[in-house]
Amino acid sequence: MLELYDLSGKNDLRFSPPCWNIKLCLIQNNIKFTTIPIRFIDKDKIAFSKQTLVPILKYKDRFVTDSWNIINWLDHNYPEKKIFINNSSKNFSYFLYLWTSKQLLPILFKIIAHEIPNVLEGNDIEYYLKTREERINGPITKFQPFISSSIKEFRKSIDPIRKIIINNGFISGKKPGIEDCIFFGNFKWVNVCSSCNLLDNEDPVYKWYKNLLKIANKQIN
Numbered sequence: 001m002l003e004l005y006d007l008s009g010k011n012d013l014r015f016s017p018p019c020w021n022i023k024l025c026l027i028q029n030n031i032k033f034t035t036i037p038i039r040f041i042d043k044d045k046i047a048f049s050k051q052t053l054v055p056i057l058k059y060k061d062r063f064v065t066d067s068w069n070i071i072n073w074l075d076h077n078y079p080e081k082k083i084f085i086n087n088s089s090k091n092f093s094y095f096l097y098l099w100t101s102k103q104l105l106p107i108l109f110k111i112i113a114h115e116i117p118n119v120l121e122g123n124d125i126e127y128y129l130k131t132r133e134e135r136i137n138g139p140i141t142k143f144q145p146f147i148s149s150s151i152k153e154f155r156k157s158i159d160p161i162r163k164i165i166i167n168n169g170f171i172s173g174k175k176p177g178i179e180d181c182i183f184f185g186n187f188k189w190v191n192v193c194s195s196c197n198l199l200d201n202e203d204p205v206y207k208w209y210k211n212l213l214k215i216a217n218k219q220i221n
């Protein structure tokens, strides 16, 4: 059985966006897996991977790190699942992965950074504050005064995807596919860590998210 090393917070809350993307992909494709909860400070438990980040997918004595590599590994090892329907789907998926990790998650971080300690416990809180405050060169509350403009910026940035969702229902087309999985973590992250209204309830992207949530909730050990 596949093992997914998955970031875990207070009360075993799972909140990592790329981990959620992989879980949604596995669930949607009916691929059986189990998750191994990892706290920020549990670096010894993932030392075998010779790096410090999750998700990590482990199968027997092999492992893959980074959500994009994991998706490619799944595509290669489960050809019957057709995770990438074709090469265009693979290219667009790669764009979504890069756009999400390089541009969208940093905007979302500014919106929820100060709330993340609420979903952590013990030494993870200290670890999070230390590493993130070093990274942003200031207090974790640094971006708080600009939350509403960051939300506006995010809503506007995803306009092209909104248009696709309005036209098709899902990013992948009439049915959810890998492109939807790669975009899902953005919203799940904010949803579980923050009390903010990232999306208006009338936003078609909100309805899209709720549809994916039903799939994501189908199975989690």
Ligand SMILES: N[C@@H](CCC(=O)N[C@@H](CS)C(=O)NCC(=O)O)C(=O)O
Residues within 6 Å of the ligand: 007, 016, 017, 018, 019, 040, 052, 053, 054, 055, 065, 066, 067, 068, 101, 131
């Ligand atoms: N590009 C990577 C990002 C992985 C990543 O940043 N993971 C975060 C959780 S979302 C992590 O493991 N952080 C651990 C730490 O900061 O110590 C992917 O898509 O897998």
